Amino acid sequence: MKKAIGIDIGGTKIAAGIITEMGELLKRTEVKSDPSDREKMFSRVVEAVEQLLKDSSYSITDMAGIGVGVPGKVDRENGIAIFQNNLPWEQFPVTQRLRESFGIEQIVIDNDVYTAAFAEWTAAGGNREETFVYVTISTGISCAIIHRGSFFRGAGFAGEIGLIPIFLKRTAPHLERLEHAAAGPAIAKKAEERLALRLSTKDVLERYLAGVPEVQSIIDEVTDSWVQGLYSISSLLDPHKIVFGGSVIANNPFLLEIIKEKLKTYQIPEQLHVLNQMSISTIKQNNGVVGAGLKVFEKN
Numbered sequence: 620m621k622k623a624i625g626i627d628i629g630g631t632k633i634a635a636g637i638i639t640e641m642g643e644l645l646k647r648t649e650v651k652s653d654p655s656d657r658e659k660m661f662s663r664v665v666e667a668v669e670q671l672l673k674d675s676s677y678s679i680t681d682m683a684g685i686g687v688g689v690p691g692k693v694d695r696e697n698g699i700a701i702f703q704n705n706l707p708w709e710q711f712p713v714t715q716r717l718r719e720s721f722g723i724e725q726i727v728i729d730n731d732v733y734t735a736a737f738a739e740w741t742a743a744g745g746n747r748e749e750t751f752v753y754v755t756i757s758t759g760i761s762c763a764i765i766h767r768g769s770f771f772r773g774a775g776f777a778g779e780i781g782l783i784p785i786f787l788k789r790t791a792p793h794l795e796r797l798e799h800a801a802a803g804p805a806i807a808k809k810a811e812e813r814l815a816l817r818l819s820t821k822d823v824l825e826r827y828l829a830g831v832p833e834v835q836s837i838i839d840e841v842t843d844s845w846v847q848g849l850y851s852i853s854s855l856l857d858p859h860k861i862v863f864g865g866s867v868i869a870n871n872p873f874l875l876e877i878i879k880e881k882l883k884t885y886q887i888p889e890q891l892h893v894l895n896q897m898s899i900s901t902i903k904q905n906n907g908v909v910g911a912g913l914k915v916f917e918k919n
Contacts, residue, residue: 622677624668624685625912627731630654630705630758635667636905637675637682638912642741644905646675657707665720684725685717686911688734692776698728704759727914731907732778733770736763737917738902738910739862749859752852754780756845757865760798764856785847789840801844803867809837824871842874846881853882853890861893864900872899 620639627634629652636647648671653659668685672678691703698714700706714726729737736753743751747768754762760781764771771777781798799805803820810818814833818826826834852858868874879894886894900906 621683621916622681623683623912623915624671624679625734625908625910625915626664626667626685626687627734627907627911628652628664628687628689628706629731630690633663633667634904634908635671636908636912637671637677638686638909638915640683640913640916642738642909642913644909646671646677647905647908648674652706654706657711660707661711661716664717668721679721679723682723684727684915685721685723686734686914687713687717687726687728688731688907688911689713689728690731693728693730695727695729698726700728725915727917729911729914730763732761733763734910734914735864735906736765736770736910737913738906739864739900740765741910741913742902743860743862746859750856752856752858752861754849754852754861754863755865756802756863756867758803760802760845760848760865762852764858780848780852783848783851785844787840787844789836797844797848801841806837806841806867809840810834813837820867821870824867828873838877842877842881846878846885849878849882850885853886853893857890858893858896860896860898862898862900864903864906866904869900869903875899 623638625636625638631652632649633652634649637645648667650663650667653663689700692701694701700708700711700713702709713728717726732755739753740751751765752762762778762780764778783797784794785797785800787793787795787800806820806823807818810823823834827838902909
């Protein structure tokens with residue numbers, strides 16, 4: 620069976636795995652990122668791949684290729700990371716540098732949310748007659764759209780649902796970008812502002828489940844914000860399926876039922892069908908690695 624290396628690159632960690640053409644994850648490793656410098660960051664990517672191979676029974680010559688998921692905007696044809704918010708890789712030639720490091724010709728890169736979406740679409744059956752949306756809620760908020768088996772990319776930056784302005788009603792009503800209002804860091808920030816406590820997003824959600832009154836309004840406001848963005852997707856795309864990933868929601872599956880109940884209040888009857896086709900990722904933190912590896916075989 621053919622195998623490939625998938626790499627999921629982020630601002631805090633780099634995950635690498637050996638993936639079969641059927642999407643099975645044979646081996647995975649993870650190293651910390653070093654976004655202080657573009658070359659130091661790349662050296663960590665090399666370290667992740669070398670560690671992965673060292674821990675497995677395979678060599679680089681056993682691989683059909685390397686797939687890479689990179690945050691932000693990428694030039695897929697030329698293998699260049701164009702722009703990122705959390706990495707020092709503006710106009711960085713990812714494909715060229717990996718070829719020089721590992722001597723392997725077949726290397727593909729894509730946006731990290733798109734590679735995760737590709738894994739989720741494949742796991743959901745890979746239906747080429749449907750419109751599939753993957754939404755990630757984590758440090759940021761974004762989505763990727765697969766329509767009839769192909770990504771909808773627009774001019775190269777489609778799917779940035781986190782940039783959509785949503786309406787916040789608390790205190791002085793105003794518009795704010797969804798990502799700023801309701802991603803993981805925003806949840807922690809709201810807790811600090813309102814409770815005068817330094818809590819992680821995980822802490823806030825645990826307190827919500829425990830019924831702590833002070834955090835109920837925070838999660839209520841955050842889920843309201845998510846649903847405003849999701850209703851935009853529902854209205855513009857009328858998707859057949861929506862799968863959610865990212866640490867905030869994947870680690871707190873109870874949030875999906877809250878989302879469904881609130882989204883239902885926005886929708887007209889013709890839109891309600893998607894409520895029964897909304898689910899949380901079963902691949903979770905591995906979807907970026909798996910999707911990156913699978914992209915190698917798609918290219919072939």
